[in-house]
Amino acid sequence: MKLQKKKNYTAAPLPFMGQKRRFLKDFKNALTAFPPDAIYIDLFGGSGLLSHTTKQFYPDAKVIYNDFDGFSERLANIDKTNLLIADIRLILNDSPSDKKISDSIKQKVIARVELEEQNGYVDYITLSSSILFSMKYVLSLEQLKKETLYNTVRQSNYTAEGYLEGLEVVSLDYKKLFNQYKNKPNVVFLVDPPYLSTETGTYKSYWKLNDYLDVLQVLDGTSFFYFTSNKSSIIELCEWIETKTPMSNPFTGANRMETKNPVNFQTSYTDIMLFKDSNSSITSL
Incomplete structure (x- = not known):
């Protein structure tokens, strides 16, 4: 039976400000000077990209990912996020890409997000990347209502399969x-x-x-x-x-x-x- 190769992520599966994707090559080169069986502790785990990369590079190492920002909760709800963005994609179907969304369409988007919030969970950081101008984020529905929305919606689903595999996650x-x-x-x-x-x-x-x-x-x-x-x-x-x-x-x-x-x-x-x-x-x- 052929073993399936684990996916090696070169960027965090979900948007995260400050992830180290541009540093991964240098980081892996530097890791060669450190023990393969050490305990690696990611004190400010952020998106977990450094933890994931370390575990991929040194499979026998113990890697502790300190998820103080709740990124693993966002990963656990990735299916809900994908469904929400899929519905928003339909709402924005006739809106030009990378352009401002009309007020009438904005109200439909807000209504859909509001419904999702009533159902229990909205990943506003990931949502922001699909309806706000580049590098702009909100953390609540009230903040979102005040913003000008743009059609920057993602055209494919997010996936995080195996991303935290082998890591010890703490907060x-x-x-x-x-x-x-x-x-x-x-x-x-x-x-x-x-x-x-x-x-x-x-x-x-x-x-x-x-x-x-x-x-x-x-x-x-x-x-x-x-x-x-x-x-x-x-x-x-x-x-x-x-x-x-x-x-x-x-x-x-x-x-x-x-x-x-x-x-x-x-x-x-x-x-x-x-x-x-x-x-x-x-x-x-």
């Missing part, structure tokens, strides 16, 4: 999860917090500067991958702290990789990945 404050594993051997922390000075509207909680600085304590003496961007200036801040105070810089000796992400034709920003194996003699790039 904890990252500090509690870190404390459970900080003194255990052969642990690698995947640290991808919401970026400082960027839009965090679809995340559950509001992050202040001290929240970002608290996260840096996770990197002290541990093996880690840490993700940030050139918008945050967190690396420069740590360099300043190292030169102006007795405190150390958690990124000293870490490897660094970058990838440029276009926002539109005129602007872009740079994603940054730093990684360090505390048990290895990796030299920084």
Whole structure:
């Protein structure tokens, strides 16, 4: 009997702000310097793409996906989401693609979403990608009613078969999860917090500067991958702290990789990945 090959996702199955799909090649290259049998803990699991990729790359590793943003609930309701979008696709059948939806059609869309909400569940983030302008999201029916709607409806169903297979899914404050594993051997922390000075509207909680600085304590003496961007200036801040105070810089000796992400034709920003194996003699790039 021929075994069916597991699907290797190169992007999250559902829309998610901040997923690391453009970093996967570099991330997998960097993983080769880390143990295949380690415990990998995705402290800010987000869409789970880093967890999924790690498990695919190292099948024997224990991978813990901290789903603090409720992404697994969205995956569990993917059939409901597909049905809702299929009905909206019919409503928008005569509306031009990528154009503003008329007020009369908008009311029909709103009525269908309202009915779905009465039935118990609406994934507003995924829905947003089918009826709002690019990169715009709402989180409630009231917010949706205030928006101008566009026909950007997806033409095929979403699928997430096997996406979370083999992962240990938890939903904890990252500090509690870190404390459970900080003194255990052969642990690698995947640290991808919401970026400082960027839009965090679809995340559950509001992050202040001290929240970002608290996260840096996770990197002290541990093996880690840490993700940030050139918008945050967190690396420069740590360099300043190292030169102006007795405190150390958690990124000293870490490897660094970058990838440029276009926002539109005129602007872009740079994603940054730093990684360090505390048990290895990796030299920084």
